Amino acid sequence: xxxxxSLRRRVSDHAIALAIIAGxxxxxxxxxxxxxxxxxxxxxxxxxxxxxxxxxxxxxxGGPLRNDTLVTLYESxxxxxxxxxxxxxxxxxxxxxxxxxxxMMPYLVAINAAPKIALAPLIVVWFGFGTGSKIVMAALIxxxxxxxxxxxxxxxxxxxxxxxxxxxxxxxxxxxxxVKLPDALPAVFAGMKIAIVFAVVGxxxxxxxxxxxxxxxxxxxxDYQLDVALTFAVVALLSxxxxxxxxxxxxxERHVLFWTTPKN
Amino acid sequence: MVSGNHVRIVARxxxxxxxAGAAPxxxxxNLRKDYRLGEETLVALEDVxxxxxxxxxxxxxxPSGCGKSTLLNIIAGLIPKSAGTxxxxxxxxxxxxxxxxxxxxxxxxxxxxxxxxxxxxPVEVFGLSRREYIDRARRLLDxxxxxxxxxxxxxxxxxxxxxxxxxxxxxLCDPDVLLMDxxxxxxDEMTREFLNMELLRIWQERRKTVVFVTHNIGEAVLLxxxxxxxxxxxxxxxxxxxxxxxxxxxxxxxxDPQYFRQVARVRGLFG
Numbered sequence: 001x002x003x004x005x006s007l008r009r010r011v012s013d014h015a016i017a018l019a020i021i022a023g024x025x026x027x028x029x030x031x032x033x034x035x036x037x038x039x040x041x042x043x044x045x046x047x048x049x050x051x052x053x054x055x056x057x058x059x060x061x062g063g064p065l066r067n068d069t070l071v072t073l074y075e076s077x078x079x080x081x082x083x084x085x086x087x088x089x090x091x092x093x094x095x096x097x098x099x100x101x102x103x104m105m106p107y108l109v110a111i112n113a114a115p116k117i118a119l120a121p122l123i124v125v126w127f128g129f130g131t132g133s134k135i136v137m138a139a140l141i142x143x144x145x146x147x148x149x150x151x152x153x154x155x156x157x158x159x160x161x162x163x164x165x166x167x168x169x170x171x172x173x174x175x176x177x178x179v180k181l182p183d184a185l186p187a188v189f190a191g192m193k194i195a196i197v198f199a200v201v202g203x204x205x206x207x208x209x210x211x212x213x214x215x216x217x218x219x220x221x222x223d224y225q226l227d228v229a230l231t232f233a234v235v236a237l238l239s240x241x242x243x244x245x246x247x248x249x250x251x252x253e254r255h256v257l258f259w260t261t262p263k264n
Numbered sequence: 265m266v267s268g269n270h271v272r273i274v275a276r277x278x279x280x281x282x283x284a285g286a287a288p289x290x291x292x293x294n295l296r297k298d299y300r301l302g303e304e305t306l307v308a309l310e311d312v313x314x315x316x317x318x319x320x321x322x323x324x325x326x327p328s329g330c331g332k333s334t335l336l337n338i339i340a341g342l343i344p345k346s347a348g349t350x351x352x353x354x355x356x357x358x359x360x361x362x363x364x365x366x367x368x369x370x371x372x373x374x375x376x377x378x379x380x381x382x383x384x385x386p387v388e389v390f391g392l393s394r395r396e397y398i399d400r401a402r403r404l405l406d407x408x409x410x411x412x413x414x415x416x417x418x419x420x421x422x423x424x425x426x427x428x429x430x431x432x433x434x435x436l437c438d439p440d441v442l443l444m445d446x447x448x449x450x451x452d453e454m455t456r457e458f459l460n461m462e463l464l465r466i467w468q469e470r471r472k473t474v475v476f477v478t479h480n481i482g483e484a485v486l487l488x489x490x491x492x493x494x495x496x497x498x499x500x501x502x503x504x505x506x507x508x509x510x511x512x513x514x515x516x517x518x519x520d521p522q523y524f525r526q527v528a529r530v531r532g533l534f535g
Binding site: 170 | 340342359360361362364366368370372374375376385386388389390417419
């Protein structure tokens with residue numbers, strides 16, 4: 001009974017959201033149709049959709065955009081994975097060694113506050129125009145939310161569970177593997193969901209600075225050519241990529257953290 | 265060689281004597297616990313002395329803040345004492361011991377493990393063979409009526425059922441001493457009574473030494489051989505009184521006039 005009511009509510013919530021978005025799109029289309037804004041500045045939604053369908057077709061049929069999409073996807077995922085391993089190792093050391101935590105935390109907060117995107121030109125100089133610099137850029141931006149969540153997840157393990165392990169005279173390693181690590185996973189996944197989206201941003205910013213391929217490069221090119229509708233379509237494609245990656249992380253979260261959704 | 269053998273034989277005889285109840289398994293004398301709160305010192309326990317015999321069921325009752333949990337945690341080796349002595353099986357307590365099984369106010373189950381795996385946790389922590397204990401773990405869960413739930417997860421169980429899993433985990437490695445820190449206080453009255461009966465049944469079979477912390481006088485009278493009554497600020501052991509109710513105790517005990525008299529006697533001590 002309650003399930004049906006909540007389902008009905010969910011459907012109606014989605015309907016309201018769609019109506020608001022559709023209303024916005026209609027207004028936008030009108031503004032462009034009546035020539036209130038030049039198509040060179042703001043293309044009509046219909047034009048963007050046409051371009052979007054076009055690039056999707058091109059990707060499916062193996063056009064040059066397929067390569068650009070795969071390059072950006074590869075850079076984002078590789079950067080994310082690199083950041084994950086570094087943040088996991090670094091976060092574990094910081095959380096488990098009190099001295100390191102005390103000494104390092106203020107600096108990490110300071111580095112986290114620095115605008116890492118501003119480093120993109122330097123990173124490209126250091127790591128070249130290939131995918132390497134984009135992977136580093138994606139990893140750099142994805143690293144901090146992961147690190148902070150690994151540290152806080154490990155540091156905020158349930159004191160009751162730690163007391164239980166203490167009462168069993170468990171070794172630090174036992175306590176880490178049997179309690180702290182699984183207890184930290186919800187926080188780690190929360191960090192991963194932020195980081196995967198950040199990684200795409202990092203890869204695209206890296207491509208803006210200088211690249212041989214990738215959707216960031218495509219945006220720069222279409223921008224020069226004043227093909228604003230195509231630029232919008234590529235941005236939409238990047239959003240789609242971010243959303244899909246986000247849901248991939250969420251999907252794995254649901255399967256790994258099976259105990260956080262009560263079955264009772 | 266001969267004298268070495270002789271010494272060993274004497275030592276073993278002493279152990280046997282202790283096993284027969286000649287020496288208390290828990291000995292606490294002139295125990296003191298202070299907590300430092302900035303400039304101030306809070307005295308949690310002052311001059312507490314208590315001996316617990318092997319196989320005895322003793323409860324500690326008192327208002328919140330009387331230090332009954334602190335005393336239990338010192339015996340468990342979880343927190344250090346400030347002064348005095350605390351011994352377990354004639355050895356000074358310096359840290360947690362595998363001779364002790366513990367239960368807390370909440371079940372503290374690991375939600376990512378099945379109920380069976382939760383019961384097996386001590387075996388893994390102690391580095392023992394899972395295979396040797398898995399049948400025992402199943403039997404224990406069966407004993408408390410959770411046979412059908414061994415492969416389920418804790419979040420599929422009610423609070424009372426979760427505490428029963430915690431009982432099994434506590435008993436798995438056959439500890440000599442059970443330390444229970446208000447284990448049933450978060451449960452509803454019916455569930456608590458049911459688990460009191462379960463605990464009595466298990467204790468009747470195994471005769472473990474139990475130190476049971478509670479603020480429920482009725483529960484303490486029902487379960488215990490002796491009750492240590494504690495006072496607050498500073499935490500002191502006011503009196504240890506014997507509960508002369510026949511065993512085995514059952515649901516019938518709860519309606520026995522003798523039971524009510526004992527409850528009234530303990531209640532009277534709190535004024």
